[in-house]
Amino acid sequence: MSKPIVAIVGRPNVGKSTLFNALAGQKISIVKDTPGVTRDRIYADIDWLNYHFTMIDTGGIEPDSSDIILTQMREQAQIAIDTADVIIFMTDVKQGLIDADAKVADMLRRSRKPVILVVNKVDNFNNMMADVYEFYNLGIGDPIPISAAQKSGLGDMLDQVVEHFKILNLKEEEDDDRPRVAIVGKPNVGKSSIINKITGQSRVIVSNIAGTTRDAIDTDVKWNGKEYVFIDTAGLRRKSKVKEDIERYSIIRTVTAVEKADVVIIVIDAVEGVTEQDAKIAGIAHENGKAIIIAVNKWDVIEKNDKTVYEYKNKIRQILSFMPYAEIIFISAETGQRLPKLFDMIDVVIANHSMRIETGVLNEIMAEAVAMQQPPSDKGKRLKLFYITQVSVKPPTFVIFVNDRELMHFSYTRYIENRIRDAFGFGGTPLRFIIRQRNDK
Secondary structure, eight states, rough: OOOOOEEEEOOOTHHHHHHHHHHSSSSSSOOOTTTOOOOOOOOOEEEEEEEEEEEOOOOOOOOOHHHHHHHHHHHHHHHHHHHEEEEEEEEEEOOOHHHHHHHHHHHHHTSSEEEEEEOOOOOOOOHHHHHHHHGGGGOSOOOOOOTTTTSSSSSHHHHHHHHHHHHHHHHHHTSOOOEEEEEOOOOTHHHHHHHHHHTSSSOOOOOSTTTOOOOEEEEEEEEETEEEEEEOOOOSSOOOHHHHHHHHHHHHHHHHHHHSSEEOOOOOOTTTTTHHHHHHHHHHHTTOOEEEEEEOOOOOGGGGOTTHHHHHHHHHHHTTTTOTTEEEEEOTTTTTHHHHHHHHHHHHHHHTTTTTEEEEEEEEHHHHHHHSSOOOOOTTOOOOOOEEEHHHHHTEEEEEEEOOOGOOHHHHHHHHHHHHHHHHHHHOOOOOOEEEEOOOO
């Protein structure tokens, strides 16, 4: 099952970012008293009682007037409804219950998504409970009193959140095992056009206005007798006034699609080249340990000579240097050029992403690598590598037992990784290494 997604929705200044940081355990969003300054990281991976989930801070409301607040809250709520499995609706005991809360509660109730109503800034549970009860009027269940700043009441809230995962889990288990392929990228690089070309029908609205794709749409695709599910990450619901909103929205969409996918295809516009936003999107897929293909679209309009492909690949590798394993393919959604090859590549990276290597073979490769290049030493103490074994797949994850973890420099881990890749390829998939210390004796 993919990791569930939990979104936080609420008016300005109710403490969304404070809660987000309290749960993420670090100052990820910038927290100030100025409303609308949630700028930075908008998602984090959270663990609670053996449950892993991704939390999204929908943020971004500028309170110019109550009217604008309401419109933007509705947009926020809509993001949460579209993308989240569970929604935390945050209110503020000190500001009390207001009209905007009631209207958003209405939308959330109709969405039929699980909503957890949280009343923040309850700094004194004994004296403030009467004020908390007022929020029963929203009609979306029992209000849970918390203080995000003091980190009190968060356990009760998270218990409620994971209760819903148990129900979701049952639904997911009956689900299919078809490969899930997410097509991600900036607005207007041709994500929807690729899906339309593959399915041979205009399933997704395509136009030249950036951000016209409306929702993340799952499309069933059959190719050469095999079935796939393609997830098209949407741009946005409507043209947003603020460029930043567009970017935030598409990043939330990307996180959602990446979480649910086995393979991520990052689509890059051949004319524009790799941009900063492409690198951000690629980073999300890389952090999630997904199989990755970089598809350079609109290749048909590029003037080429015998060096073009080589130079273009080098430029991509340079900018996306954190994922040298990603496969690169040049395609055209317009002409259908190399789309059949894209499917071959999808099959290969899926196989690599779930490949298992026998322990005996891994230890042979490691012994040979150590013989060829001596492990580093420090102050007379030399690193010893005792044993390597693969502990999981998707992505392939290995544990190496050593005498001293401090001595296992990242560059030597990279060296071992490269030897494993020399032997088995593992194209398109990241490899993870866990270094464990074991005493010589």
